[in-house]
Amino acid sequence: MYGYTGKILRINLSTGDVKTEALDKELAKLYIGGRGLAEKMFSNEVDAKVDALSPENKLFIATGPLSGTPTPTGGRYMAITKSPLTGTIASSNSGGRWGAELKFAGFDMIILEGKAEKPVYINIVDDKVEIKDAAHLWGKMTSETTKMLLEAEGEKAKVLNIGPGGEKLSKIAAIMNDYDRAAGRSGVGAVMGSKNLKAITVKGSSKPEIADKDKLKEVVKRSNAKIRENGVTGTGLPTYGTAVLVNIINESGVYPTNNFQMSTFSGADETSGETLAEKFLIKNTGCFGCPIACGRHCKVDEGIESGGPEYETLWGFSADCGVNDLGSVIKANYWCNEVGLDTISASATLAAAMELYQKGYIKDDELDGLSLEFGNAEAVIEWTKRMGLREGLGDKMAEGSYRMADMYGHPELSMSVKKQELPAYDPRAIQGQGLAYATSNRGGCHVRAYLISPEILAMPEKLDRFDVAGKPEWVKIFQDLTASIDSSGLCLFTSFAMTADDYADMISAATGFDYDAGSLLQAGERIWNMEKMFNMAAGIGQDQDTLPPRLLNEEIADGPSKGEKSRLGEMLPAYYEVRGWDAQGAPSQAKLDELSIK
Amino acid sequence: MKVKVRLFATLREDRGKEVEVEGKAGMTGKGLIDQMEISEEDVAIFLINGKDGKLEDPIQDGDVISIFPPVGGG
């Protein structure tokens, strides 16, 4: 096959069986690859009601047809499973180099089944696959594990692994790769931990074949020029990283502070991307094949040097926890990566714990002298570590903010959708983003449909963020296009510069399939509906297409967006209609037929 | 009249973070950026008191203006 390697690696960790299977070409055409294709295959073979942390759940690590090809940002992979955090289908996307390397070894995806009797890791060198003992790695932090595996398997190997967070089945655990890239969201790291799988190392020596090399070259050239010339991908992201957003979101009065109790943060400029670049940045870094290089590499005293922080991470550990100190944010981010937790969920869980403390529900006697007062930087760093290690109150935090707050009788203090923590934009004054949060198929998330782009950043055009008109249509298109971009194996950030036509041409040139912008968007719609069908079968109903009560009922208390609240109720029925779903949010048979979903 | 102008990202180079600008009554956003020698292409987002503004909009005494070049992330 072209673009794809055409091979899938299936590993049963209970029996030690390793098999190679052929990729289903017809299914690949319908679902593109990565997120879409792996989710469809997952839902075909796993019961949606499966206990996410049982051996019956499976974990798919999948690339897209453009991963490992000479396209801009083609280095990505996705971790697909049933989420232990949300109970929905999960697809968590990561950059770095690991995804491309899996393609070089000759595989489009790995399907992991069962549970190893004791801790193991998998070593892949082209078509040679071994399951190896990982007793000496279990309990180790992610960077040390990576170093030890590079020593054991050679410097050229690429390492994907979990930290103590995943081993201890934290529902917000990430899968880390290439030291500091993360498939962060939805607790995919816990599923890996539940299988007693510590790491996967991979080394490959072949390249995926391309259907039409000349055409691919031409599309890549055209797209690279757009990426270079675009103000966001050409200048903003390389210079300041994603954290350049801190000031714009804060100036717009939608920068959630102290667990969404306020929407502006007095310390925003001191903790912004501009200040990060000025005071802590050593260099910017890029994933495989990426001309943008938005990654940060920062250093603080005490020898802590690490990738990040990204905007969402920076927000979570600063404004959301009331911490006005960038050095502490870098440290918390570092520890979060080391223990292997999702930075958005971990920081938002801390923020919820801080509000539980503020309101007197968490008492001092649970805190070992490490007060959870908003603004306590030292506590944020230390509790991040303890959350990953499940020490003391960290044991409750490791369950994520919803379950933790529920243990104190106040689940409403968890700022989450479908139990997954919301990221760094207050949707009360960004109406379309609120609808996108509520309807996301993997729970609280900004990268299922990034309405911030038109509602705040004026791309591709400026929408009135306070208005609800037209938002259901915009959300649908963003959800569908994003599903196809994810599935292709490219980074979503390319979409600031590239259009649906560019993606369609690129995937077509690589695979030999014939996509245009319309059929690409339709593939995205197919993926979205298929995800929805899985979630419904898993028992996730319409009642979960909602926002935390605070965002629906309480007005923003401060700043330029003061007085606003989400008008989700006005948008949701229209959204279901635009999607061709019934009033309960279920896809109609006609819609499923139209999209050839079987 | 006086307005406070907050600048971000690359617009800070040689200009600083925040400047007070003295302008004539009836000045528009366009007049303001011209006076500050900021070219129109460099203005992606123009907020007047935290709300979306246009360059044609009139500026009032005491307004806080935030100007951003193209930025994005997520």
Ligand code: SF4
């Ligand atoms: S834009 Fe950033 S996250 Fe995306 S591939 Fe490039 S470096 Fe990685």
